[in-house]
Amino acid sequence: MPKKLAVTMAGLLMITTAAAGCSGAGSTGGSSSGGDGETITALMVGNPQMEDIQKLTADNFTKQTGITVKFTILPENELRDKVTQDVANQGGQYDVATVGAYEVPIWSKNGWLHELSTQANADANYDAGDLLKPMVQSLTGEDGKMYAAPFYGESSFLMYNKELFAAKGLTMPEHPTWAQVADFAAKLNDKGKGVAGICLRGLPGWGELFAPLTTVVNTYGGTWFEKDWTPKVNAPEFTAATQFYVDLVQKYGESGAPQAGFTECLNTFGQGKAAMWYDATSAAGTLEDPNASKVAGKVGYVYAPVHKTEYSGWLWTWAWAMPKTTKKADAAWKFISWATSKDYEQLVGKNLGWSRVPSGKRTSTYSIPEYKDSAKAFADVTLGSIEHANPENPGLQPRPALGVQYVGIPEFSDLGTKVSQEVSAAIAGSTSVDKALADGQKQAENVAKNYK
Structure with missing residues (x-):
């Protein structure tokens, strides 16, 4: 990490997007209640794994500890704004929150998070050594300590509807290229039946649209910045990747693509309304749950598509962090350690289904017989994608x-x-890729001045 990674509180607040407009948004997901014990507040992103923990907390964690957990669930973009405001402002509204691999190194450097290594290493039952190294490393500060505990980890891969492929006599390779994906999308796109050739995120947000798109940029040979901080947002490689992505979505993507993020694509693909979907490996658990997906048992999983690189999957973890402002650190750690434990995985598997276990964080998960059986369609590709993701040199x-x-x-x-x-506006047809990236280059040049 560069020496200038730390920022002032005012600087981080300045970079949150539309924070004022989101400060009162969202919905309270309810609370687990139990007895007259302590209450902690938890802010989390509205993904299926978080919805599962909300269902299980009252009858398990609260019943065991007497600690009530009051949950607030927000969509990803709103969650990022809300948690950044609270942590950077030292607001103290939340005792625990889901944060990602992007935030933790920055926030730990600024002294905004409790380090969790001490508690994790002191608890033999927690078995900190079982946590997957790539996830721990992504949540580690400059002092070598872990500042958030991974709830689940993920890379990205391509999901495809095997029935739709078979009907057209198409075969998906284990390591597809983006050119092959575009060809498949053209052949499988069927507007008459309401089936898109592919679903790709078009919803604005650095963690929405640009999560998959930046991996396309990487494999096309592009980058946001070169080693010396030279911005390359409108370089030929970045432009070619973005134009390819925009064209693919416009021609063969889901309806309403400029407003479609992870959740929307999960619903679209899970309802059988898209032939392919490139996104997070963590989506597989929901897709293989027959209670939540119409395509359970019908999905194939292969490595992230490439162009010039051998692999292109991302690396991410949604993790539980404890802001320094909490006055209930002991209770907060009890919740975090429970939520990221082996026992919690067993609880999810036995109560909600083994495919829904929040995986990608513990080595032992992949030795559970029931999980191995339920996840056999995607477990190996998920682990392989995580192992091959390279945050130091992704392009x-x-x-x-x-x-x-x-x-x-x-x-x-x-x-x-x-x-x-x-870029989302380009997908909607209201601007061009060239103009979008020309504007982006100017903004990147302003950022680069801080590091030159």
Whole structure:
């Protein structure tokens, strides 16, 4: 990480996107209640794994500990704004929150998070050594300590509807190229039946649209910045990747693509309304649950498509962090350690289904017989994708900061989101890719001045 990674509180607040407009948004997901014990507040992203923990907390964690957990669930973009405001402002509204691999190194450097290594290593039952190294490393500060505990880890891969492929006599390779994907999308797109050739995120947000798109940029040979911080947002490689992505979505993508993020694509693909979907490996658990998906048992999983690189999957973890402002650190750690434990995985498997276990964080998960059976369609590709993700060198040239699908600097949340808004507009047909990236280049040049 560059020496200038730390930022002032005012600087981080400045880079949150539309924070004022989101400060009162969202919905309270309810609370687990039990007895007259302590109450902690938890802010989390509205993904299926978080919805599962909300269902299980009252009858298990609260019943065991007497600690009530009051949950607030928000969509990803709103969650990022809300948690950044609270942590950077030292607001103290939340005792625990889901944060990602992007935030933790930055926030730990600024002294905003409790380190969790001490508690994790002191608890033999927690078995910190079982946590997958790539996930721990992504949540580790400069002092070598872990500042958030992984709830689940993921890379990205391509999911495809095997029935639709078979009907057209098509065969998906284990390591497809983007050119092959585009060809498949053209052959499988069927507007008459309401089936898109592919679903790809078009919703603005550095962690929405630009999560998959930056991996396409990487494998096309592009980068946000070169090693010396020279911006390359409108370079030929970045432009070619973005134009390819926009064209693919426009021609063969889902309806309403400019408003479609992870959740929307999960619903679209899970309802059988898209032939392919490139996104997070963590989606597989929901897709293989027959209670939540119409395509359970009908999905194939292969490595992230490539163009010039051998692999292109991202690396991410949603993790539980404890803001320094909490006055209930002991209770907060009890919740975090329970939520990221082996016992919690067993609880999910036995109560909700083994495919829904929040995986990608523990080595032992992949030795559970029931999980191995339920996840046999995607477990190996998931692990392989995580192992091959390279945050230090995800493309064809050296990088100035860590990150596969993001640049590990504070300014990237603002930069990535602003450029994503322009690219989303290009998907909608209201601007061109060239104009979107020309504007993005100017913004990247302003960011680069801080590091030159």
